[in-house]
Amino acid sequence: MPNSRTVSQPAITQAVVTARSSTLRTTAGLSEFEVSRLAAELDAIRAEVMGDLGAADADYIRRVIAVQRGLEFGGRALLMVSLFPPAWLAGTGALAVAKILENMEIGHNVLHGQWDWMGDPEIHSTTWEWDAVSPAAGWKRSHNVVHHTYTNILGKDRDLGYSAIRVDPAQPWKPIHLFQPLYNLGLSLGFEYGIAIYDLELDKVAAGDKPWSQARAEIGGLWQKIRRQWIKDYVAFPLLSGPAAPTTLVANVVANVARNVWGHTVIFCGHFPAGAQTFTEDQLVDESPGGWYIRQVLGSANLDGPPLLHLMTGNLSHQIEHHLFPDMPSNRYAEIAPKVREVCARYGLPYTSGSLPRQYAGVLLTIARLALPGGGRRVAGGENAGWM
Amino acid sequence: MITSLPSLPIGLRRLRDAAERLTTPLLPDDYLAMINPLWSARELRGRIVSVVPETADSATLTIAPGAGWRFEHRPGQYVGIGAALHGRFRWRSYSLTSVPTARTDTLTITVKAMPEGMLSGHLVRGLEPGTVVRLARPEGDFFLPEPPPPRLLFITTGSGITPVMAILRTMDRRGSMTDVVLVHSVPDPEAMLFRAELHDLRDHHPSFRLHEQFSRRDGRISLTHDLQRLCPDWRERQAWVCGTDSLLEEAGRVWADANRAPSLHREKFASARIGNASAGGSVRFSTSGFAVETDGATTLLEAGERAGILMPFGCRMGICRTCVLPLTAGRVRDLRTGTEHEGGHQMIQTCINAPAGDCVLDI
Numbered sequence: 001m002p003n004s005r006t007v008s009q010p011a012i013t014q015a016v017v018t019a020r021s022s023t024l025r026t027t028a029g030l031s032e033f034e035v036s037r038l039a040a041e042l043d044a045i046r047a048e049v050m051g052d053l054g055a056a057d058a059d060y061i062r063r064v065i066a067v068q069r070g071l072e073f074g075g076r077a078l079l080m081v082s083l084f085p086p087a088w089l090a091g092t093g094a095l096a097v098a099k100i101l102e103n104m105e106i107g108h109n110v111l112h113g114q115w116d117w118m119g120d121p122e123i124h125s126t127t128w129e130w131d132a133v134s135p136a137a138g139w140k141r142s143h144n145v146v147h148h149t150y151t152n153i154l155g156k157d158r159d160l161g162y163s164a165i166r167v168d169p170a171q172p173w174k175p176i177h178l179f180q181p182l183y184n185l186g187l188s189l190g191f192e193y194g195i196a197i198y199d200l201e202l203d204k205v206a207a208g209d210k211p212w213s214q215a216r217a218e219i220g221g222l223w224q225k226i227r228r229q230w231i232k233d234y235v236a237f238p239l240l241s242g243p244a245a246p247t248t249l250v251a252n253v254v255a256n257v258a259r260n261v262w263g264h265t266v267i268f269c270g271h272f273p274a275g276a277q278t279f280t281e282d283q284l285v286d287e288s289p290g291g292w293y294i295r296q297v298l299g300s301a302n303l304d305g306p307p308l309l310h311l312m313t314g315n316l317s318h319q320i321e322h323h324l325f326p327d328m329p330s331n332r333y334a335e336i337a338p339k340v341r342e343v344c345a346r347y348g349l350p351y352t353s354g355s356l357p358r359q360y361a362g363v364l365l366t367i368a369r370l371a372l373p374g375g376g377r378r379v380a381g382g383e384n385a386g387w388m
Numbered sequence: 389m390i391t392s393l394p395s396l397p398i399g400l401r402r403l404r405d406a407a408e409r410l411t412t413p414l415l416p417d418d419y420l421a422m423i424n425p426l427w428s429a430r431e432l433r434g435r436i437v438s439v440v441p442e443t444a445d446s447a448t449l450t451i452a453p454g455a456g457w458r459f460e461h462r463p464g465q466y467v468g469i470g471a472a473l474h475g476r477f478r479w480r481s482y483s484l485t486s487v488p489t490a491r492t493d494t495l496t497i498t499v500k501a502m503p504e505g506m507l508s509g510h511l512v513r514g515l516e517p518g519t520v521v522r523l524a525r526p527e528g529d530f531f532l533p534e535p536p537p538p539r540l541l542f543i544t545t546g547s548g549i550t551p552v553m554a555i556l557r558t559m560d561r562r563g564s565m566t567d568v569v570l571v572h573s574v575p576d577p578e579a580m581l582f583r584a585e586l587h588d589l590r591d592h593h594p595s596f597r598l599h600e601q602f603s604r605r606d607g608r609i610s611l612t613h614d615l616q617r618l619c620p621d622w623r624e625r626q627a628w629v630c631g632t633d634s635l636l637e638e639a640g641r642v643w644a645d646a647n648r649a650p651s652l653h654r655e656k657f658a659s660a661r662i663g664n665a666s667a668g669g670s671v672r673f674s675t676s677g678f679a680v681e682t683d684g685a686t687t688l689l690e691a692g693e694r695a696g697i698l699m700p701f702g703c704r705m706g707i708c709r710t711c712v713l714p715l716t717a718g719r720v721r722d723l724r725t726g727t728e729h730e731g732g733h734q735m736i737q738t739c740i741n742a743p744a745g746d747c748v749l750d751i
Contacts, residue, residue, distance in 0.1 A: 043724075047725055050725060050727075051725070051727075053475060054474040054475045055472070055474055055475040056475075057475055058472065058475035058476075059475075066422060069414075069418070069419060069422055070422070073419065112709070113708075113709035113712070113737075116709065116712070116735060117475075117476060118472070118475055118476055118477060119470075119476050119477035119478075119479075119733065119734055119735075120472075120477055121431060121733075122418075122430060122431055124735065125709045125712070126709075126712055126735055129413035130413060131413055140708070140709070140710065141702070141710065144702065144703070144707070144708035144709060144710065145702035145703055145708045145710055148703065148707055148708060149702070149703040149705070149707070149708065225413075228409075228412045228413070229412070231409055231412075232409060232410060232411075232412050236409050236410055237410065240410075289705075292705075326707045326708075327706070327707055327709070
């Protein structure tokens with residue numbers, strides 16, 4: 001089973017990814033020398049940008065933060081008179097956009113340490129807390145450490161289907177997966193809670209790999225954060241809007257859910273569409289920096305679209321660039337994307353990319369197909385062909 | 389938010405706690421700062437009011453501090469100032485030269501542009517009035533006790549005069565000038581900070597004696613040879629010495645030989661605070677008290693683990709930032725890029741940085 005995914009790379013005809021065995025797969029058929037040269041080329045792309053960071057970049061993140069805070073303030077102010085339908089609509093929209101910006105372009109990227117180079121304790125991975133129920137500390141561990149180090153490795157990268165959804169035929173099928181289209185919808189609506197519970201790593205506690213005392217402390221921290229978030233969105237602001245309390249409450253629920261659905265969509269499009277590959281643990285043995293880079297490229301997928309899409313996805317639309325250089329400021333991904341793409345093409349590495357609707361449709365198809373046992377064979381027919 | 393907050397009046401604090409219910413996970417300060425950066429007490433800030441040249445390569449900066457600042461420093465203490473240079477905050481410490489009093493809303497520091505100093509040059513020449521800088525709380529144990537000792541001796545060189553200037557101004561303002569001798573050495577009269585003001589003080593206070601030594605003309609001061617002549621009763625005085633490393637070392641020797649070490653106060657200055665070794669060095673872990681010697685290829689994380697310290701770590705390859713720790717002092721080098729980071733107010737990744745000279749990590 002583990003080897004059955006290696007061959008199919010439709011749509012990417014130049015791919016020489018016809019690797020033969022699992023131990024060779026992260027090298028994508030490249031020689032050791034080619035892998036180290038690839039690593040040097042990617043290192044050079046990184047070094048060029050990191051050496052060039054300056055005031056313009058600092059201005060960028062401060063501007064995004066100012067816009068986000070302006071939108072949040074404006075949205076909440078409009079909702080004070082949310083009995084007036086246009087105010088409700090505009091306020092809810094502004095608040096939803098503010099929350100999305102806060103979680104994606106600001107929170108996610110600040111917590112990655114992309115802006116640590118500025119030396120500003122107010123915009124720093126060690127001090128940032130985001131507008132979501134999951135405390136930043138737990139997320140940084142499960143996301144920055146586990147997911148970004150062990151990207152798309154079955155059994156290691158817990159982000160792979162968030163341990164609940166079968167997104168890869170190599171994951172063993174269980175009867176519960178029959179319902180996965182349904183609970184994927186639930187996960188989408190309540191994504192922030194899904195992430196929060198997932199960060200507790202209860203599966204590890206059950207397996208005895210994580211002490212229960214630690215999990216209990218984390219649950220305490222999570223509950224505190226949830227309470228603060230709930231009091232803000234579901235008590236304090238509705239009460240402040242007086243007679244408009246019910247409509248403000250609904251607006252805040254809608255904004256939070258919209259943010260959840262958006263985040264879920266973007267993140268699922270980053271790793272699980274057709275074209276993005278998964279790996280097995282034996283590939284970690286003696287993995288070189290070049291091998292790690294290759295795994296990041298093969299395990300990620302980009303989204304094509306206008307600059308506004310890139311901003312609203314927190315530049316996770318440049319998932320490949322983000323996975324190669326997780327601590328590079330996100331505003332620089334767009335400029336290096338053509339270079340990374342060119343390097344990938346020269347080394348015959350598939351660079352998966354597609355529009356949001358196409359990629360998301362592919363993800364949903366995969367989830368639907370893999371609800372049933374099997375699915376180890378993909379039907380050819382284009383980039384977004386799901387697992388059929 | 390996990391930031392230690394400067395003290396605010398109780399009423400303001402209550403109001404802020406209430407408003408925080410609405411702004412969580414941010415602080416009300418984060419929104420106020422959008423209107424006026426000085427209204428945020430999350431980080432101490434100050435606005436540059438004026439930059440007045442003192443000599444060819446120095447200037448006095450008047451700064452209006454924002455919320456959370458208290459004019460409670462001791463005369464002689466220094467303050468950290470952080471300014472963004474090409475997007476990065478750089479920090480240096482400078483002696484406060486203003487008199488600590490509640491009846492003011494500004495503070496002053498006097499900065500000399502160092503030949504190698506990126507920030508000092510920027511502060512002296514590149515800072516527009518209106519710029520908002522970051523401030524750190526006043527620190528340092530080189531300050532005038534209250535009440536001032538009856539007999540004092542100050543020995544300073546160059547910009548080492550700055551903390552002493554704060555002390556003299558305070559005694560002048562408070563009318564508490566005791567029997568004071570100041571021995572001050574600079575290359576020439578043009579390079580001397582506060583020259584007119586020091587002459588004024590001398591003219592107004594009979595108990596204040598000033599010896600100016602212009603080293604280009606008179607040669608350098610040698611404490612071993614000149615002290616007895618310049619201040620015959622130095623053994624009976626509390627002494628404050630601020631200047632170059634060699635001056636401080638000599639003072640240490642002279643006072644120790646005379647068995648008077650307890651009455652000597654010394655302040656290291658300027659260039660002495662920057663290490664310059666190219667590779668490796670000793671790493672001190674300040675909280676645990678351990679220290680290890682390393683080469684330039686051993687990461688701080690490995691060095692710490694070797695010393696038996698429970699270092700935080702994650703990916704061990706520079707991507708996850710689990711391992712970041714405050715670099716209190718010294719320099720480190722990023723093994724991937726060769727970029728050097730300087731301590732002071734920096735968080736650095738221990739898994740990909742190696743010491744470049746001696747450094748101190750806060751763990």
